[in-house]
Amino acid sequence: xxxxxxxxxxxxxxxxxxxxxxxxxxxxxxxxxxxxxxxxxxxxxxxxxxxxxxxxxxxxxxxxxxxxxxxxxxxxxxxxxxxxxxxxxxxxxxxxxxxxxxxxxxxxxxxxxxxxxxxxxxxxxxxxxxxxxxxxxxxxxxxxxxxxxxxxxxxxxxxxxxxxxxxxxxxxxxxxxxxxxxxxxxxxxxxxxxxxxxxxxxxxxxxxxxxxxxxxxxxxxxxxxxxxxxxxxxxxxxxxxxxxxxxxxxxxxxxxxxxxxxxxxxxxxxxxxxxxxxxxxxxxxxxxxxx
Amino acid sequence: xxxxxxxxxxxxxxxxxxxxxxxxxxxxxxxxxxxxxxxxxxxxxxxxxxxxxxxxxxxxxxxxxxxxxxxxxxxxxxxxxxxxxxxxxxxxxxxxxxxxxxxxxxxxxxxxxxxxxxxxxxxxxxxxxxxxxxxxxxxxxxxxxxxxxxxxxxxxxxxxxxxxxxxxxxxxxxxxxxxxxxxxxxxxxxxxxxxxxxxxxxxxxxxxxxxxxxxxxxxxxxxxxxxxxxxxxxxxxxxxxxxxxxxxxxxxxxxxxxxxxxxxxxxxxxxxxxxxxxxxxxxxxxxxxxxxxxxxxxxxxxxxxxxxxxxxxxxxxxxxxxxxxxxxxxxxxxxxxxxxxxxxxxxxxxxxxxxx
Numbered sequence: 001x002x003x004x005x006x007x008x009x010x011x012x013x014x015x016x017x018x019x020x021x022x023x024x025x026x027x028x029x030x031x032x033x034x035x036x037x038x039x040x041x042x043x044x045x046x047x048x049x050x051x052x053x054x055x056x057x058x059x060x061x062x063x064x065x066x067x068x069x070x071x072x073x074x075x076x077x078x079x080x081x082x083x084x085x086x087x088x089x090x091x092x093x094x095x096x097x098x099x100x101x102x103x104x105x106x107x108x109x110x111x112x113x114x115x116x117x118x119x120x121x122x123x124x125x126x127x128x129x130x131x132x133x134x135x136x137x138x139x140x141x142x143x144x145x146x147x148x149x150x151x152x153x154x155x156x157x158x159x160x161x162x163x164x165x166x167x168x169x170x171x172x173x174x175x176x177x178x179x180x181x182x183x184x185x186x187x188x189x190x191x192x193x194x195x196x197x198x199x200x201x202x203x204x205x206x207x208x209x210x211x212x213x214x215x216x217x218x219x220x221x222x223x224x225x226x227x228x229x230x231x232x233x234x235x236x237x238x239x240x241x242x243x244x245x246x247x248x249x250x251x252x253x254x255x256x257x258x259x260x261x262x263x264x265x266x267x268x269x270x271x272x273x274x275x276x277x278x279x280x281x282x283x284x285x286x287x288x289x290x291x
Numbered sequence: 292x293x294x295x296x297x298x299x300x301x302x303x304x305x306x307x308x309x310x311x312x313x314x315x316x317x318x319x320x321x322x323x324x325x326x327x328x329x330x331x332x333x334x335x336x337x338x339x340x341x342x343x344x345x346x347x348x349x350x351x352x353x354x355x356x357x358x359x360x361x362x363x364x365x366x367x368x369x370x371x372x373x374x375x376x377x378x379x380x381x382x383x384x385x386x387x388x389x390x391x392x393x394x395x396x397x398x399x400x401x402x403x404x405x406x407x408x409x410x411x412x413x414x415x416x417x418x419x420x421x422x423x424x425x426x427x428x429x430x431x432x433x434x435x436x437x438x439x440x441x442x443x444x445x446x447x448x449x450x451x452x453x454x455x456x457x458x459x460x461x462x463x464x465x466x467x468x469x470x471x472x473x474x475x476x477x478x479x480x481x482x483x484x485x486x487x488x489x490x491x492x493x494x495x496x497x498x499x500x501x502x503x504x505x506x507x508x509x510x511x512x513x514x515x516x517x518x519x520x521x522x523x524x525x526x527x528x529x530x531x532x533x534x535x536x537x538x539x540x541x542x543x544x545x546x547x548x549x550x551x552x553x554x555x556x557x558x559x560x561x562x563x564x565x566x567x568x569x570x571x572x573x574x575x576x577x578x579x580x581x582x583x584x585x586x587x588x589x590x591x592x593x594x595x596x597x598x599x600x601x602x603x604x605x606x607x608x609x610x611x612x613x614x615x616x617x618x619x620x621x622x623x624x625x626x627x628x629x630x631x632x633x634x635x636x637x638x639x640x641x642x643x644x645x646x647x
Contacts, residue, residue, distance in 0.1 A: 187343050188376035192390035192437070193364040202393070206380040 029270065035263035047260065054264035064265070066240045067248040070155055074162070074244060075223035082163045083215055086170030087208075091200075093171075094178045104175070111169040119232035122161050123148075126233075148234055151241040158242055161229055166222060170215045177211035178204070209288035213280060220276050224269060245269055293319035293354045294477045295340060295445055300349035302335055309335040311501035312349070317494070319354075319444065320475040322468065324492035326482055326524070332501040333481045334449060340479065341447050342366050354444055368445040369438035373453060375430050377422040377437075384409075384418040387436045408440045411470070428459045435467070439474065446471075448480035452487060464491055485525050489513070497521055515627075519634040522563045522627060528591060530563045531601045534631065544576055544596060559631035566591065566604035568625035571611065575620035583609050594619065 036054055038047040058064050093104045110118065125132040128146040137143050147157045181204065189199045227247040230236060236243035236251065243251075246269065253262030294317035302310040310332045317323045325333040338344045340351050342363030350359045358366045369390075377386050384405060391401045409415050412432045422430055431451065438446050451467065452460045468491050471478045482488050488495045489509045497504045497512060505517045516522035522530040533544055544562060578594035578601065590609040594601050594617065603619065611617050628637040 182374070182376070184372050184374055184376040185378060187363075188370075188372060189378075189389070189393075191341065191343070191363045191368075191370055192393060192441075194389075194393040198393045202389075203378060206378075209380075 032263045032266050032270075035260060036267050038260055040258050040260035050260075054261050055268075057261065058264060058268070063240055063243065063248065067243045067245045070241070070243055071224065071245045073155060074159060075220065077159050078162045078166065078223055079216065079219040081159075082166040083170055083212070083219060085163060085167040086215070087174050089167065089171045090174035090178055091204075094175055107168045107171055109168065110165045111172075113165075115165065115226065115228035116232055118161065118165055119229040122157075122229070123233055126157055149238055151238050154234055154238060154241045158229055158233070162223075162226065166219065170219070173211050173215050174208065177208050181207050213284055213288050217277065217280050220280075221273065224273060293444065294321060295479065296350075296352040296355075297336070297340065298350045298352075300336065300339055300351065301347045302332075302339055302344060303347045308501055310339065310346075313498070313501070313503055314349075315496050315503060315506055317477050317479065319477055320471070321477055322471050322491060322493045323477070323479045324482055324488035324495045325479060325498060326485060326488040326495050327498035327504075328524070329483055331498040333483075333498050336498070337447055337449055337479065337481045341368065341370050367443050368447060369441045369443045370447040371431075371434045371438045371449065371451050373450040375422075375434040375454075377430060377433055379422055382419050382421060383414060383425070383433050383436075386422065386433055387414075387440055389437065390441050404440050404442075408436045411439075411473075412436050427455050428463065431455060431463060435470070439470070443476070445477045445479070448478060450481055450483070452482070452484075460487075467491065486527065489525065497524060515636070516563070517636050519561060519563065519629045522629070526565060528566050528602045528604065530565050530627070531569075532629070533562045533564070533596065533599050533601065535560045535562050544599075560637065561629045561631050561634075563627035563629060564601075564621050564625055566602040569601070569603045569619050569621045571603070571605065571609075571617050572620045573618060575618040578617055578619050580609075580611050580613050580615045580617060582613060583611075585609070 035047075037049060037051060039050045039053070041047040089107050093100055093107065097103065113121075126134070126147050128134055128144060128149075133147065134143055134145060137145065145153070147153045185203060185207075186199060189203050194202065224244075224246060227244055227250065230242055230244055230247045231250075234242040236247055245265070249262050249265045249269065252258050252265060296316045298314050300310055300313045301308070313332070313336055315323075325336055327333045335344060339346050340353075342358065342361060346359060350357055352358060353366055353368060363370075378389065381389065387408060388396075388401050388405050391404065396404075409418065412435060414429070414432055414436060417425065417429060417433075422433065425433065431454070435451075438448075448467070452463055455463060464487060467478075467480075480491070489512075492509060494506065494508055495512050496506045499520055505512060505521045507515075512521060512525050516525060516530065519532050522532060535544060576596055578596045581593040581595050581600070583593075584591045585608065589604055589606050592603045592605065592609045592611065594603055596619070601619070629635060630637055
């Protein structure tokens, strides 16, 4: 009697959260998976069950593979570079410098700007001939380039923006973690004769590992999620050189209204993220928590 | 001089003077306690010796070498921190050999020294554990191991026993003392616990408000405290300090005249008597029993003498009950006289006539 009451109360307490989760997370995922097995409804033709046809089409779709490749390059460059930069900035502003607060704020500023605004500012920076970047390159005789317009440089240009924007955000986490490290541990390391680099490599970095894991999860999600700058700056051009997976889904779903195919692409994106999350939580997580 | 030599050491933070002109020397295999209440500058003094703080002025020499401006890593000393400061991500073995490995000691030698120290401290079964998987006493041992494996002539310990429970503390007290004797190194340890200092140290440096109040063997501190501060700090319970009222008959406690020590000029003085030197007798200073604390081996009786309070420590059970009127006496040799204004000791222990 009492046990069943408890179950009832427990269930009722969980209900609001469960409803929200179901409505906005699980139901859309299931809906997407179902939709990906149907053709796209057009005019008077309703959607019909097509099995794995959408996925078959994906394998033959060169733009999909281009988007995957771009996303891979994008993730493999932005994640390590922004994290390394974040760590360096955190170590710098954690030391007792004059004007430390101003430097911290300067590093954090890109984070608080909306990506759309950032993208617009960088459009000017990248503008050929009069843009800040091009002006700088002119010094070396490499001026007159439309960095966002050339297939070889367009993705790189976006990568730079992403690193610039994300590093400050990640720095905050590293800074918080650095301040959690007991100064006594660093004193002990110094007294034992460890140099700055030895202390960094053997004491500080291992103690930052839980934070590194946390940031890397955020960075991976960010690498697949952040496409505002693609929309504002290049729209995937030139020649799909800057098409990232999510941007391709957006284009397919809301540009061409091919919702069935967009659903199949979304399922693939979800699978990729789920696999990465499993690896991070299931494998890496066990190795980085010491307490 | 192969121990530590501290000369006129001063450490100021802004207007706060944490260590004020401290000087002392230690022998090469002496066990020295820096004792004092919290905020007396003892930990700062230790950190100055260790090189974790920069001295405002004065010098620190270790084994005859001036190390005042050297970083802690080059002072050839080891240290056990109050919180142990073990690296949480390393195993016990990695923690202990950390110093050797960053200094580039060959692996074979590292292993050999590790085995030696681990046997010494009884840690062999724990080598692969992480600090979080150890008890407080085991962590303490690992911290000691990390300090001792360096085989430095000087080892500093900052409140080494304060994080242990009472039973373990007594065990570690013995163990650390034995280790120090066996390794024949100089150890300086900081403590606020006078029992620890008395039972472990060859010499105690008692500090107060950044200065050395008294430096000497435990016996000297106990038998000849230089001031009422030292008298009240050493001993459990501490020395009784009574105000003496001047009168025609000399000095009076509880209406009974106390003959002044020879050659003591007129003035205001205080009388110090240790609780264990006071006896209940049929004559002497009349007192009223306030409360009785029974500990088994001995009993501490709080008595009211005039308007002053006085503790008496007697073996076994007390021969009286609360609210009884008793007479207290003590031998002349147990009397200490202090100047009331400065709190400083006036003459030797002899020189006054005891009530009897």
